Amino acid sequence: MKYTDVEVLLVEDNPYEAQLALRCLKQFNLGSRLLHIDDGVDALDFIFACGKYEGSRSSEMLKVIFLDLKLPRIEGLEILRRIKSDEHTKTIPVIILTSSGEETDIRNAYQLGANSFIIKPVDFDIFNQVISSIANYWIFTNESAGLIKRSKK
């Protein structure tokens, strides 16, 4: 499987929540440019092109990562820390998408370099609006560092 065209990565362990988020993103017709991973270790493997994603140059096109905080095996904040402390991945925008408005989580996330911190609203209409506007901004409005890197090659 090729992963070089993945632009949007959703890291979410709850299949139903993932299904709802994917439903919100469906309107953008991302197809294979959208990938959902439900496990922290797998997410790291993908981002750093190791493990089962070895040699896939998977993260080169990433425009945005939606990252849940509570994940099996490796927590969201740890994933964030690794992304932001690696030269090759630290420019990838990371949007924390979580249920918790816990102050320490918010503070820690920003200190680790999160680009945005979103508390998922219960009301699906509002959730839909939030996800759509974020996706719209990061995928279509914002100029990502990854694209500059690639165009220079």
Next chain:
Amino acid sequence: MSSENEEQYRLIVENPVLGIAWGTTDGKLTNANNTFCDIMESSLSELEGKSIRELFHPADAESMTINFQRLVRGEINNYQEEKRYVTRKGNSIWVKVNVNLAHHTPEEAASVIAIIQDISERKKTEEMLRKSEANLRSVLDNSNTAFVLLDAQMKVITANRLANGWSFAEFDRYLNEGDYFVAIIPEHFRQSGLTIIQNAIMGKPHSYEEKYTNRKGIQAWYHVRFDSVKDDKENVIGLCIAASDTTRYRAAQAEINSMNDSLEKKVKERTSELEIANKELEAFTYSVSHDLMAPLRIIDGFSQVLLDDYRNKLDEDGFQTLQVIKRNATRMGELVNDLLNLARLGRANLVKRNLDMTDLVTAVIDEMRFSTNKLAAKIKLQELKPADCDHTLIKQVWSNLLSNAIKYSKNNPNPQIEIGSIDKSGQIVYYIKDNGVGFDPQYSGKLFGVFQRLHKATDFPGTGVGLAIVYRIITRHGGKVWADAKVNEGAVFYFTLP
């Protein structure tokens, strides 16, 4: 008698200071000079022939008689005594009496001559001095500080009772006037004692606290102080050594210290217990916010999926049912969120600083105007007194109170809200008043409880946590919050901050 002698005699007799009286050997007064008569407040005729004994104060008459008889018997030629006379007017006066036996010619009978000096003033002064010395002595002896007073030669002038009782066990005698103080200091203290004494005399007072065994063999702690004693011209004329027993004070101090220690230990224990409880609560709220919210979101989300994707397969009933599910999922989300907020407020650190309350409330009102589409209420904000409080938390209080006032006055065609502060005997009371639906005051006790509501959710939506949060914040500041209302006559909420 020559005229010159006569003149001298007259001068002596008429002197204004010494009273002179003559009498017979059987004790009858025969003559007296004017001064004597003045002393006795009598005339000569009243005194003539009177028994000399009767002139004396009854308490002195007996001893006077003994001396007089010895004189008359020729055992002595004269005697002197200080006795009290009683004057004609009944006044008791002190006199110094000098009595001589006058020898005359053999044919003339012997007579006595007495020279009397009024010494009442001197006696009075002596008495005052004696009393004042006795008072001073009693103060010194009853003091719970031991005093030893030394002169410039370091000889003991005086020592009070306590000083003698406490003095070193090695003292083999009491401190007596004239003792060289240094000589009676035990050998092993002598050198250091001498240095201290010399320094004190040079004007450097010295004090120390030390454990000694006293004369009674009791070990005790003493605070000892050495001070020089100076005269009017600042010359050192001696040294005062003062010692007080600090054993009980030290014991009390030690007890306080140990109580403080155990208190501190208890506080530490409690603190760590609290910290554990807090951590557990934190873990609990964290898990609540994550694990409880996700299913709610999924219920709401999938209800929406049904509404979107299967709209044409649902009849009106099905459609309404899904709406109910959705509404309730959203509402539960709100409840959980409010509860989490309440729990967080309980843990948040208070950061108090002096706040301009008028600015703060103005900001709250502005935010409320921004977030509320059509804010019908007229808000009248008066100048508010500043307060020391946590900015974020008190802002939350005003925000909750104001949104309540807006919510409950929205059905009034002319909604009005008034915010102000009053000084109630030095205590600032903030208030917010609306002309909304109010509430029945008999339920005001329920007002600040969690999930307590006095109105139907269909009339006024809400979770019933807003005022609980207000209560929590004000109480955590050490203030008070209460409300006054009547049904359909609006409500006033008051709070104080210490």
